[in-house]
Amino acid sequence: MTRWGMAIDVKRCVGCQTCTIACKQEHGLPAETVWRFVADCEVGEYPDVRRLFLPMQCMHCAEPPCVPVCPTGASRQRPDGIVWVHYDHCVGCGYCAVACPYQARHLIHTANGYFDRPTPSEAAQARPERHGVMTKCTFCKERVDEGLARGLRPGTDADATPMCAVACIAGAIVFGDLDDATSRVARLAADPRAQVLMSECGTEPRVYYLAD
Amino acid sequence: MATVSLSEMIPAQRQTLWGWPAVANFVLGGMGAGWYVVALLAAGFERSPGVTVATWAAPALVLAGFAAVAGEAGRPLRGPRVLTRLRTSWMSRELLIGLAFVLLVVADLVFPLRLHRVQAAVAALLLALAQGFIVRRARGVTAWDVPLVPLLFVLSALLSGAGAYFLVEAASGRPPLPAAVGGVLLLIVVGYMAWSRYLAWRPEEAYRRAVAPLREGPAGTVIDAAGYGVPLLLGLLALAAPVTAAPLLGLAGALLVAGQVCAKARLILDASRLRPITLGIEMSRRRSS
Numbered sequence: 341m342t343r344w345g346m347a348i349d350v351k352r353c354v355g356c357q358t359c360t361i362a363c364k365q366e367h368g369l370p371a372e373t374v375w376r377f378v379a380d381c382e383v384g385e386y387p388d389v390r391r392l393f394l395p396m397q398c399m400h401c402a403e404p405p406c407v408p409v410c411p412t413g414a415s416r417q418r419p420d421g422i423v424w425v426h427y428d429h430c431v432g433c434g435y436c437a438v439a440c441p442y443q444a445r446h447l448i449h450t451a452n453g454y455f456d457r458p459t460p461s462e463a464a465q466a467r468p469e470r471h472g473v474m475t476k477c478t479f480c481k482e483r484v485d486e487g488l489a490r491g492l493r494p495g496t497d498a499d500a501t502p503m504c505a506v507a508c509i510a511g512a513i514v515f516g517d518l519d520d521a522t523s524r525v526a527r528l529a530a531d532p533r534a535q536v537l538m539s540e541c542g543t544e545p546r547v548y549y550l551a552d
Numbered sequence: 553m554a555t556v557s558l559s560e561m562i563p564a565q566r567q568t569l570w571g572w573p574a575v576a577n578f579v580l581g582g583m584g585a586g587w588y589v590v591a592l593l594a595a596g597f598e599r600s601p602g603v604t605v606a607t608w609a610a611p612a613l614v615l616a617g618f619a620a621v622a623g624e625a626g627r628p629l630r631g632p633r634v635l636t637r638l639r640t641s642w643m644s645r646e647l648l649i650g651l652a653f654v655l656l657v658v659a660d661l662v663f664p665l666r667l668h669r670v671q672a673a674v675a676a677l678l679l680a681l682a683q684g685f686i687v688r689r690a691r692g693v694t695a696w697d698v699p700l701v702p703l704l705f706v707l708s709a710l711l712s713g714a715g716a717y718f719l720v721e722a723a724s725g726r727p728p729l730p731a732a733v734g735g736v737l738l739l740i741v742v743g744y745m746a747w748s749r750y751l752a753w754r755p756e757e758a759y760r761r762a763v764a765p766l767r768e769g770p771a772g773t774v775i776d777a778a779g780y781g782v783p784l785l786l787g788l789l790a791l792a793a794p795v796t797a798a799p800l801l802g803l804a805g806a807l808l809v810a811g812q813v814c815a816k817a818r819l820i821l822d823a824s825r826l827r828p829i830t831l832g833i834e835m836s837r838r839r840s841s
Contacts, residue, residue: 383559411643412633432626434569438690472626552834
């Protein structure tokens, strides 16, 4: 059984936001909407202070609180664990966003452009079906599915791997099948340093962070 | 020396998706439901002038709440789809129960039956409970993800409904019977106990900060005084001096409504900080110079 997941090495991340932009470009996200971002964090107290970069996105939880609350069934979870939104069914109530402990869902109210009129690029990437509905990181499920159909291996072959992992300049983001013991992501997830965000929520995230 | 500690990486921020329309839904739906239940209980489930007013007003308030929150949705025309996830979503259940309540009240208007009124009262209580569970299941918000919230919503609905009932009855020159007043006073005491318990539900700093808008400042005073303290005092005075009952209970009713509206508005708009994002970080200890 395939179980897609991700491991992010926080010590490798340099906070360049390339993953943020790569995701935004890949999915044609309008102005003021990002599905992932890198938080610039200062932790500790003087003189024991550290600066860290924390890439944030949907955790594709095994027990996603966003899915059962959805009143229309638009929020869904695939058998391989990817949590996604069926845009045509979403009513845009925002319930899933307040149910998510990771601030990973983004309602696109209107497709704002960066200028008075849409640029040719913005016009080409316009996705009216996403207006007024909830959107989020999809683990680039289209790339993963198309790659698998072509016999590629997600996490190893770039064309079948989420854009954030492909674009990361530091190799901090690793994607793959957590149930494949030979995959790099499975080995990293099993590393004693690996941890998930806010495990007390009981959501069983499938994005692991290697902090130290 | 190095120690691993849970560090706050991204501070808590207020949710911004649910605004005044959501508040209107929770306030109007809760008050409508509570008003109907209180009016029926005060009349022993028989028809009375007070029940007649509640029979017209309560469904209107519930429907107005639904209309308000529909305006907040990104795709309101897909509203009927909200009824498709009754097995898992309290938002679906709220809509179904709300519509059932309205239909039962209309059924009682067309075919007056005690059974219709009892069923409508049960639906009204379930509506308030469903609204509480909607908020309870919003696990991203620290102050909402509390087991006591559904009970709070039921109590708040009954209190605001009692306030509307007192206000209308007093204005109509029909001061409620002492038994009804006594019941509402008991409800105020229970409501305040539940509210106080909720504010101190968890000892963590993140929770204390999350509920601070409900506890501190002018809003905290309004909720405590208007929502509980002063109406309790006015109710006791009305029982002690029946001659002045009408104006005292009218004022108590207005304060009850104001206090509960303030509590719900602050809960949804201000006590709505999302959970801070935390991560276990190894910190090395250095000596400060």
